[in-house]
Amino acid sequence: MFVEELRFTITEKKPNDVFFLLESLNNLLQNSTDQLNAVTADLIDVEILQEIEAIANNGNTGVFFGKTLKDFKLIIEDEELRKHEIFIQYKCPKKLIILSANLPLSSMQNLEFGCLNEIIETFKQYVIELAKYFYELENIDQCCAIMEPQNASYKDEYRRIFLDDRTWLHIEVTPEGLGSNIHLVGQSEYWHNKLQSGLLNWDHDKNIVDNIMTIFDISEFPVPTSRVPEHLSMEADGTMVTSIVCGICLCADLPEIPGLPLPLCQNSSCGVYYHRSCLYEWLVACAGSRPPAFGVATGACPTCLQPITCSKTDS
Structure with a gap:
């Protein structure tokens, strides 16, 4: 568009005055700049771009663009060096929403934020509040054979623990790090009787793993020797999984x-x-x-x- 208007100015108007030509060029450049700014503002708020640059230069929080200029990913690191990914979408100026994160998000659903720094500060505080939650999940994952979810993450608020080939223990962990909705998957009378009597003596001063071991009177958690039937498939990287x-x-x-x-x-x-x-x-x-x-x-x-x-x- 700019080139066509410039050609029209030179060929049709045929300016023989240098000052007239310079003034025409200046007007064309100003119009093109205004149009470019309008397009940029329509895509994303310029203030957000400046904020992203400042966050990137600070170096304490990772910030990345997604598939479009309106999609961002923040990576926040906590005191235990855990990295938490937060996916954000820009809706309009002063309106950002959380799409997903590798954290329990029940308290963050439907919240709107005015800027990225507000999100960063909110999630840094939230991660601090989840310290007991992280500890309990990590302890369960380390001590127990987890049958479900596969590739468990901090976003998964439950674990299903292997007890025997026919019985798993389902337990959910609240953001405060407390065990809840504890029940068996399977119909083992042996494990059922132990669970029903043991839950009455749950000790809130102990961690979840210690309580489970006390309930079932075990010194270590069982490990599955086989899981049948199984299906063999190939992952995207070529590895075979069952x-x-x-x-x-x-x-x-x-x-x-x-x-x-x-x-x-x-x-x-x-x-x-x-x-x-x-x-x-x-x-x-x-x-x-x-x-x-x-x-x-x-x-x-x-x-x-x-x-x-x-x-x-x-x-």
Whole structure:
């Protein structure tokens, strides 16, 4: 556009006055600059760009652009040298929102921020408040065989701990570092009785791992010797990995329902895992599609035909 206007000025107006030509050039340059500033302001607030430059020069917090100028990633390091990634989207001037982070975000949902420094200071304080949460999760991950989630991170507020081939312990950790929603995945009477009696004596002065060991009267946590059935697949980097598959859908993951297949059949010679939703729907269908009482379906294991029950939800 600028070149075309310049050509028109020279060829059509044919200025024979140098001062007129310079004035025309100055006007064209000013118009082009105004248009460029308008486009830049429409893409992203110039103040944000200046703030990003200042943060980058400071060096204490990593800041990176995403796929567009409106997507950012901050990396905040805490006192224990943990690196926490925060993904941010620019909506309009003075309006930034948090898309995701490798942290529990329940208290941060739907919050709007006016600038990046406000986000940095808020999350630095939040990370300090999560110190007990980090400690408990790290202690669980170090001492226990974690069956789920796979590749657990600080964003995952729960762990499923291996007890035996048919039983896992589900436990959630609150941001304050307290254990909650503790229950068994599986129907082992042995572990169930220990858990029910032990929970009454939970000692809040002990950490979660020590409490679990006291409840189940163990000196160390069991380690799985085998996990069947398994599916062999290749990661993007070419490494081969195995994952537990469901005996009904023959998949490890369901698109709309997160979670691995579980040891829901308590027949020790069965060894087949199922997604809770798959087994529940199977049992309901076998019973004529009648809704089960109290949300608990009963019937026979699809593999070993032994009696089995399955609730609709994990609780």
